[in-house]
Amino acid sequence: MSETPSKNEQKPPVGDVSSSSRMQLMLCGGTACVSSGSVKVKAALERELAKHDLTDEVDVVVTGCNGFCAKGPVMVVQPDGIFYQELKEKDIPHLVEEHMLKGRPVEKLMYSPPDKKTAVPTMSEIGFFKKQRLVALRNRGLLDPESIDEYIARDGYKALAKVLSEMTPEEVIDEMIASGLRGRGGGGFPTGIKWKTCRMAAGEPKYVVCNADEGDPGAYMDRSIVEADPHVVLEGMAIAAYAVGSSKGYVYIRHEYPLALKRLQKAMEDAREYGLLGKNIFGKGFDFDISIHFGAGAFVCGESTALMASMEGHVGEPRAKYIHTVDHGLWDRPTNLNNVETYANVPVIILRGTKWFTSIGTGDVSKSPWGGSKGTKVFSLVGKVNNTGLVEVPMGITLREIIFDIGGGIPNGKKFKAVQTGGPSGGVLPESLLDIPVDFDQLTKVGSMMGSGGMIVMDEDDCMVDIARYYIDFLAGESCGKCVPCREGLRQINKMLTDISNGEAEEGVLELLEETAHTVAETSLCALGGSAPNPVLSTLRYFRDEYEAHVREKRCPAGLCKNLVTYSIDPVNCNGCTLCAIKCPQHAITGERKKVHTIDTSLCIKCGICRDVCKQDAVIVK
Amino acid sequence: MFKLRIEDLDRIAEENKKTMSLRHGAGRVKITVHMGTCGIAAGARNIMAEVMRCVGESGASDIIVTTSGCAGLCSREPMMTVEVTDQAPVKYIDLDKKKTKRIFDEHVMKGNIVEEYALAMGGERTL
Numbered sequence: 068m069s070e071t072p073s074k075n076e077q078k079p080p081v082g083d084v085s086s087s088s089r090m091q092l093m094l095c096g097g098t099a100c101v102s103s104g105s106v107k108v109k110a111a112l113e114r115e116l117a118k119h120d121l122t123d124e125v126d127v128v129v130t131g132c133n134g135f136c137a138k139g140p141v142m143v144v145q146p147d148g149i150f151y152q153e154l155k156e157k158d159i160p161h162l163v164e165e166h167m168l169k170g171r172p173v174e175k176l177m178y179s180p181p182d183k184k185t186a187v188p189t190m191s192e193i194g195f196f197k198k199q200r201l202v203a204l205r206n207r208g209l210l211d212p213e214s215i216d217e218y219i220a221r222d223g224y225k226a227l228a229k230v231l232s233e234m235t236p237e238e239v240i241d242e243m244i245a246s247g248l249r250g251r252g253g254g255g256f257p258t259g260i261k262w263k264t265c266r267m268a269a270g271e272p273k274y275v276v277c278n279a280d281e282g283d284p285g286a287y288m289d290r291s292i293v294e295a296d297p298h299v300v301l302e303g304m305a306i307a308a309y310a311v312g313s314s315k316g317y318v319y320i321r322h323e324y325p326l327a328l329k330r331l332q333k334a335m336e337d338a339r340e341y342g343l344l345g346k347n348i349f350g351k352g353f354d355f356d357i358s359i360h361f362g363a364g365a366f367v368c369g370e371s372t373a374l375m376a377s378m379e380g381h382v383g384e385p386r387a388k389y390i391h392t393v394d395h396g397l398w399d400r401p402t403n404l405n406n407v408e409t410y411a412n413v414p415v416i417i418l419r420g421t422k423w424f425t426s427i428g429t430g431d432v433s434k435s436p437w438g439g440s441k442g443t444k445v446f447s448l449v450g451k452v453n454n455t456g457l458v459e460v461p462m463g464i465t466l467r468e469i470i471f472d473i474g475g476g477i478p479n480g481k482k483f484k485a486v487q488t489g490g491p492s493g494g495v496l497p498e499s500l501l502d503i504p505v506d507f508d509q510l511t512k513v514g515s516m517m518g519s520g521g522m523i524v525m526d527e528d529d530c531m532v533d534i535a536r537y538y539i540d541f542l543a544g545e546s547c548g549k550c551v552p553c554r555e556g557l558r559q560i561n562k563m564l565t566d567i568s569n570g571e572a573e574e575g576v577l578e579l580l581e582e583t584a585h586t587v588a589e590t591s592l593c594a595l596g597g598s599a600p601n602p603v604l605s606t607l608r609y610f611r612d613e614y615e616a617h618v619r620e621k622r623c624p625a626g627l628c629k630n631l632v633t634y635s636i637d638p639v640n641c642n643g644c645t646l647c648a649i650k651c652p653q654h655a656i657t658g659e660r661k662k663v664h665t666i667d668t669s670l671c672i673k674c675g676i677c678r679d680v681c682k683q684d685a686v687i688v689k
Numbered sequence: 690m691f692k693l694r695i696e697d698l699d700r701i702a703e704e705n706k707k708t709m710s711l712r713h714g715a716g717r718v719k720i721t722v723h724m725g726t727c728g729i730a731a732g733a734r735n736i737m738a739e740v741m742r743c744v745g746e747s748g749a750s751d752i753i754v755t756t757s758g759c760a761g762l763c764s765r766e767p768m769m770t771v772e773v774t775d776q777a778p779v780k781y782i783d784l785d786k787k788k789t790k791r792i793f794d795e796h797v798m799k800g801n802i803v804e805e806y807a808l809a810m811g812g813e814r815t816l
Binding site for chain 1: 692693694695698701702703704705706721723725726727729755756757758759760761762763764765770777779780802804807808809810811812813814815816
């Protein structure tokens with residue numbers, strides 16, 4: 068209960084926005100609350116406050132969604148912290164007079180928990196949802212992806228309407244630069260600057276391309292956005308096209324995403340039906356249409372020049388990057404390429420403005436968009452983590468918060484060992500780095516990268532040499548073979564890593580491995596080769612002792628590299644249940660019931676089944 | 690030729706809020722089955738079929754059944770959100786046909802949340 072207001076009070080209230088005000092009305096301006104009438108409520112509040120001459124003392128602040136959309140429009144009165152729900156225009160005169168003027172909160176408008184005590188927590192009490200902030204995924208789970216009308220009901224195509232009717236292309240570009248939005252596909256290049264360069268580039272026609280060729284193993288951010296909210300991608304592309312001066316767009320999407328493809332096609336048909344794609348959109352003289360190009364699923368085709376080569380019908384091979392695709396891209400024309408998540412951020416930035424967007428994230432982008440990482444990032448959180456899924460978090464959150472608070476920690480009571488960010492060519496980071504803020508620059512500094520947002524968690528059973536070998540094997544297979552460092556270098560690195568995990572490597576291999584990795588990174592033609600050594604270099608940097616154990620002691624500390632471990636049965640723990648002997652596919656285990664069993668190592672193929680089935684923890688792997 | 694004018698956006702939005710938000714009338718209950726790739730792989734199609742069967746069997750005409758994309762927590766799919774008028778939406782996880790039937794009978798028809806299958810109620814923080 069607030070005290071009766073006193074104008075002589077010196078202490079500024081909590082959450083002060085202007086030094087003279089004593090009270091803030093935090094009115095929710097999220098989509099749901101706007102649709103349930105918060106705009107009218109705001110007007111009524113301002114009118115009533117003016118009537119009582121309270122305008123200087125009480126501020127009305129429109130906030131982002133507070134998550135309790137079911138009871139909107141909602142408003143929190145600070146510093147009292149009183150929560151009002153389901154406000155209607157007609158409630159406001161009474162509310163202002165009672166609470167704001169006389170300091171008596173109006174109980175009948177306050178939130179009261181449901182009568183029946185329920186054991187079901189609210190979403191904001193669940194760790195997985197609590198720390199997430201949905202911007203690119205704002206419509207996830209809320210709308211029918213095959214209904215353009217539902218998208219429109221969630222403010223869809225309003226941003227496009229706004230840029231076409233109120234903004235020049237230059238103003239759109241300036242807004243994007245000021246927002247500090249950086250490419251979500253991995254590069255982190257400021258989107259606004261890319262648009263500007265493309266706009267200024269000579270040559271007609273210009274193209275906008277959406278990169279939906281998500282190739283990282285275990286990553287599915289873009290697929291999920293297209294599946295859940297395909298229109299946001301179309302709208303983002305249309306705004307980009309208006310800004311750069313293009314009337315033709317392409318979505319490069321992989322064939323392996325049939326559902327995303329189907330929903331995207333439906334979305335395009337519906338948008339054409341409404342005239343939101345096609346000629347003279349909204350009657351504003353702007354033409355734009357989109358075609359889909361199917362990718363065959365080559366990892367390298369996520370690289371901009373290889374992607375465009377593939378679209379032109381050539382082999383998907385990159386070219387030297389000193390000629391930028393914004394100047395000479397698709398069919399040698401200026402081409403703006405952004406990825407799905409980047410486009411999904413565009414409409415919301417246009418609608419809610421730079422000030423709102425830059426309030427989320429790290430650094431300061433007021434002078435240069437390179438100055439920080441603004442907004443949110445979607446990660447696909449997979450691997451040895453309890454809550455695998457798709458999470459969207461504000462930039463600057465720590466890895467620990469993502470893995471332990473959102474991800475719910477490591478399953479089966481195992482110990483956390485490492486996390487890989489940035490997909491196959493990202494780095495592997497140890498526990499000591501879990502508290503760094505996640506943004507473009509910090510991750511690069513510690514030898515990893517943001518990448519497109521894959522995040523793979525590893526526990527104590529994962530061998531770092533094996534992890535590095537797995538990724539290099541993947542990347543060597545996906546290398547297009549055009550340049551020597553990537554084609555041959557990765558093959559040699561793969562061979563060295565295989566030797567190490569087989570216990571066949573000799574002293575000095577780690578130095579050679581490091582040198583080769585640096586050479587590949589520095590001399591490869593495109594980003595695939597340039598970043599491919601990251602898994603090797605980062606594991607060498609943070610887990611060198613594990614490599615040394617493989618090389619010098621011929622030992623795999625995680626007990627994973629088959630050539631370096633032997634299986635045996637602990638005679639103390641074994642109770643002779645015979646389960647392992649029954650399950651062993653090689654019949655390598657012998658022993659009588661209720662007597663200690665033994666493994667014949669000459670027959671054992673180290674498949675690990677005995678260890679998995681043993682209830683006594685008696686199988687020793689060393 | 691343009692077809693939609695800017696002012697049409699508000700009209701379409703207004704019309705659709707009726708079905709999207711129960712606050713604005715139409716149905717009494719909205720059931721959303723989350724059908725992203727993850728949901729479908731985990732069996733969301735069967736859940737949808739069961740929901741449709743239950744709706745048909747009950748003969749109720751005030752139930753809106755719709756689909757949506759991935760709800761984020763892919764490891765707990767199939768998922769379904771049940772929203773009864775004037776109540777916070779409830780997300781159910783790890784569904785199978787039997788659980789779906791029970792949720793339909795208990796929550797959709799009688800308004801009692803099936804606590805043991807529910808993950809959470811309310812909405813996520815967006816924007």
